[in-house]
Amino acid sequence: MPLFDVYQLLPITPVRAEGRFIWDEQGNRYLDLYGGHAVISIGHSHPHYIQRIEQQLRQIAFYSNSVVNPLQEELAAKLCSFSGYADYQLFLCNSGAEANENALKLASFVTGRKRVVAFRQSFHGRTSGAVAVTDNPAIQAPFNQQHEVSFVPLNDREALQQVMDTDVAAVIVEGIQGVGGIRLPDDDFLQYVAALCETYHSLLILDEVQSGFGRTGRFFAHQHAGIKPHLITMAKGMGNGFPIGGVLIHPDIQPRKGMLGTTFGGGYLACAAALAVLEIMEQENLIGHAAQMGDWLMQQLSQIPEIENLRGRGLMMGLDPKPDFAGLRKHLLQQHRIFTGEAKPHTIRLLPPLNLQPEEAELFLQALRQSLDEIRKETSAVSFHEKQKS
Numbered sequence: 001m002p003l004f005d006v007y008q009l010l011p012i013t014p015v016r017a018e019g020r021f022i023w024d025e026q027g028n029r030y031l032d033l034y035g036g037h038a039v040i041s042i043g044h045s046h047p048h049y050i051q052r053i054e055q056q057l058r059q060i061a062f063y064s065n066s067v068v069n070p071l072q073e074e075l076a077a078k079l080c081s082f083s084g085y086a087d088y089q090l091f092l093c094n095s096g097a098e099a100n101e102n103a104l105k106l107a108s109f110v111t112g113r114k115r116v117v118a119f120r121q122s123f124h125g126r127t128s129g130a131v132a133v134t135d136n137p138a139i140q141a142p143f144n145q146q147h148e149v150s151f152v153p154l155n156d157r158e159a160l161q162q163v164m165d166t167d168v169a170a171v172i173v174e175g176i177q178g179v180g181g182i183r184l185p186d187d188d189f190l191q192y193v194a195a196l197c198e199t200y201h202s203l204l205i206l207d208e209v210q211s212g213f214g215r216t217g218r219f220f221a222h223q224h225a226g227i228k229p230h231l232i233t234m235a236k237g238m239g240n241g242f243p244i245g246g247v248l249i250h251p252d253i254q255p256r257k258g259m260l261g262t263t264f265g266g267g268y269l270a271c272a273a274a275l276a277v278l279e280i281m282e283q284e285n286l287i288g289h290a291a292q293m294g295d296w297l298m299q300q301l302s303q304i305p306e307i308e309n310l311r312g313r314g315l316m317m318g319l320d321p322k323p324d325f326a327g328l329r330k331h332l333l334q335q336h337r338i339f340t341g342e343a344k345p346h347t348i349r350l351l352p353p354l355n356l357q358p359e360e361a362e363l364f365l366q367a368l369r370q371s372l373d374e375i376r377k378e379t380s381a382v383s384f385h386e387k388q389k390s
Contacts, residue, residue: 017044041237052276071271092266096209096235097125107170121180175211175221182318187225213237217291217314242273336367
């Protein structure tokens with residue numbers, strides 16, 4: 001087998017996508033409520049997105065960061081203004097892991113320190129520094145464990161206070177923990193973290209790779225708490241499928257030549273894709289739409305008794321079905337062709353495109369209720385047969 005077999009693959013081969021739907025090679029249509037790990041922010045195959053990239057491809061597709069790229073400057077101005085960070089600086093790269101690597105490196109450059117504080121159940125990427133601040137030993141090689149990292153439980157002020165000291169370069173926290181199961185830092189906890197970083201002259205890094213770009217009803221999830229971090233990392237929804245990442249950098253942090261670098265980061269096509277995303281988000285008011293749709297969907301889901309726990313903001317939600325319904329995600333996919341995400345143990349993650357329509361949300365709710373009913377009947381039938389055998 002030529003591919004290095006590291007992925008748990010679903011038995012589906014998508015061949016076409018449009019809006020909030022994808023089609024497999026048999027012509028079956030699936031409602032995409034996962035967006036490929038929260039990547040699809042403006043929907044699949046948006047006409048303006050395609051036009052922007054096609055037009056750029058005909059002009060110039062690539063040159064390295066050894067020349068002036070006006071699209072980078074245009075993207076920086078648009079992104080910083082639209083996000084509410086007009087005075088910040090932008091460094092462009094290729095992915096969320098790379099964004100976090102550069103943010104951690106900057107924090108160490110600025111403070112002259114090595115140690116980082118991160119949170120339990122966090123996920124920041126799979127490259128060396130990013131995986132070192134990820135709370136999952138199973139994906140850390142011995143090489144990654146050389147970094148000085150202290151992990152504390154999310155929303156635990158006392159535990160955080162105990163590990164903070166003058167040797168901490170940075171505290172890194174997700175706007176909402178995605179892989180960790182849609183776990184939200186409390187607004188007042190983020191405010192406490194920000195204040196603590198100021199006290200110890202440590203840098204606050206907000207990982208908005210999954211939770212940014214309008215997903216929670218604000219441009220960044222941390223803006224619900226009213227704080228301004230020193231460094232903000234982003235990717236995923238930034239390019240709607242085209243690889244691009246970035247770091248927003250506090251104006252007090254001064255760059256020097258050669259401090260950071262990348263060959264492909266901020267290339268012409270990547271910038272064109274990211275500009276198209278921002279233009280569509282603005283034209284279609286997708287941030288406001290995500291907030292409105294999220295509130296409505298959350299209210300509908302809260303009325304389903306088989307859902308044991310429900311949490312999230314905007315169109316970033318996690319729901320835990322009761323133990324008897326642990327196979328719900330698989331059932332939704334196989335029986336109703338509804339794509340959702342999953343986090344352990346059995347959390348279903350909803351990360352749909354921000355332009356999810358009411359009728360599509362209704363389709364999901366109908367399929368969800370039907371799946372719960374079908375699983376209940378299947379479980380009852382199995383229990384009946386087991387009793388008959390005994």
